Amino acid sequence: MKRIALSPGDPAGIGPEVCLKSLLKSKSEISKYELIGDIEFYRKLSKKLKLDLSFEESPSEKDCVKVKNIPLIEEVDLGSPNVANSKYVLDVLMTGALGCLNNDYSGLVTGPINKKIINDFGFEFSGHTEFLADISNSKNVVMLLANKRLKVALLTTHLPLSLVPESITIEKIIEMSLIINNSLESLWKIKNPKICVLGLNPHAGEGGFIGTEEVDVIEPAIKDLNSKGINVFGPISADTAFTEEKLNLYDAYLAMFHDQGLPVLKSMGFGDSINITLGLPFLRVSVDHGTAYELAGKNLANSSSFNEAMKLTSFFAEKK
Numbered sequence: 001m002k003r004i005a006l007s008p009g010d011p012a013g014i015g016p017e018v019c020l021k022s023l024l025k026s027k028s029e030i031s032k033y034e035l036i037g038d039i040e041f042y043r044k045l046s047k048k049l050k051l052d053l054s055f056e057e058s059p060s061e062k063d064c065v066k067v068k069n070i071p072l073i074e075e076v077d078l079g080s081p082n083v084a085n086s087k088y089v090l091d092v093l094m095t096g097a098l099g100c101l102n103n104d105y106s107g108l109v110t111g112p113i114n115k116k117i118i119n120d121f122g123f124e125f126s127g128h129t130e131f132l133a134d135i136s137n138s139k140n141v142v143m144l145l146a147n148k149r150l151k152v153a154l155l156t157t158h159l160p161l162s163l164v165p166e167s168i169t170i171e172k173i174i175e176m177s178l179i180i181n182n183s184l185e186s187l188w189k190i191k192n193p194k195i196c197v198l199g200l201n202p203h204a205g206e207g208g209f210i211g212t213e214e215v216d217v218i219e220p221a222i223k224d225l226n227s228k229g230i231n232v233f234g235p236i237s238a239d240t241a242f243t244e245e246k247l248n249l250y251d252a253y254l255a256m257f258h259d260q261g262l263p264v265l266k267s268m269g270f271g272d273s274i275n276i277t278l279g280l281p282f283l284r285v286s287v288d289h290g291t292a293y294e295l296a297g298k299n300l301a302n303s304s305s306f307n308e309a310m311k312l313t314s315f316f317a318e319k320k
Contacts, residue, residue, distance in 0.1 A: 001032070003031075003066065004107045004109060005068075005108045006023075006035045008092075010112065010114050011088070011089070012077065012085070014289075017296065018303035018305070019111055021301075022306045022307040023053060031062065031066075035055070035066065037069075037070055037088075037092050038071050039055050043055055053065055071088075081293060082117075086117055087121065089118065090123060097284075101135075101136060107317045108282065108285075110286040110287075110309075111286070112292075113125075128277070128286060129141060129277050133277075133279075138280050143275065144180065144276050145262060145274065145288055146265075146273060147273040148272070149269060150253070151251065152261035152264070152265045153253065153278070155172060155256050157258060170221045173225075173254070177195060177197070177254060178228075179278050188251075189319075194252075195231065195232045195233070197235055198238045199234065200256045202239070203237045204238075233249075233250070238261070272308060274287070274308050274309045287305040
């Protein structure tokens with residue numbers, strides 16, 4: 001297995017800290033990973049956090065972190081995002097993604113990025129999912145978050161709520177459901193997976209009384225998928241879809257928008273969940289949290305999500 005690329009995200013946030021802590025936890029398997037970014041920054045941060053890690057571009061020691069060195073634009077003030085380092089953040093991410101596309105890496109683990117800072121820099125950036133889809137020419141990708149209890153995929157991702165209804169189409173539901181179904185089978189090895197599709201409106205529209213998207217769009221898509229032998233159920237009202245009984249019925253959920261399914265998932269395991277992009281030509285797994293600038297540099301950040309992302313990427317890569 002080739003090394004897995006690590007892109008820690010905004011250097012002023014907690015991404016580099018949780019990445020280094022996860023590498024320390026995985027020290028016995030550290031040769032599986034390659035850290036991308038400024039090697040001197042990582043050395044200083046490791047020393048500040050009192051972590052027993054060493055870093056080299058061409059490691060001679062078995063337990064040394066291999067680094068693909070990309071220099072920072074400006075020195076980092078932990079906790080204070082800097083627009084000037086936006087190009088650095090993008091360069092680190094691009095290096096990992098292109099490395100995967102060129103088959104130099106077997107997967108990519110990403111830390112949290114500040115979308116506003118990157119957009120302020122002048123680069124249109126709506127999120128990792130969309131960025132990686134663009135550079136890999138992937139027409140259809142799915143953002144799915146998972147923990148030990150639940151898997152939730154999103155039909156729409158980082159959109160204003162007002163734009164969600166017009167973005168829900170029969171074709172999109174079919175395409176994304178097929179990606180989810182195939183990924184559940186190929187990555188998680190689930191036979192004949194069961195997918196619950198949520199309705200958009202309260203009570204799943206009540207037959208068109210509280211909105212027509214369910215009748216006009218979601219139900220026809222589900223009917224088409226069922227005719228193809230895909231086990232898709234719904235539309236199910238989101239307010240009852242996550243009861244204990246239903247959690248045991250389904251292998252994954254497809255939510256219509258970002259804040260429909262993710263609050264439930266994160267309430268069940270925030271910090272222990274991961275974000276995986278399905279439909280890319282390479283593995284990409286990320287944390288379930290943001291930059292948390294208020295915690296940066298204080299040695300308080302919980303690394304469990306980044307650690308889970310590393311372990312899951314390694315598990316998937318070894319099974320390919």
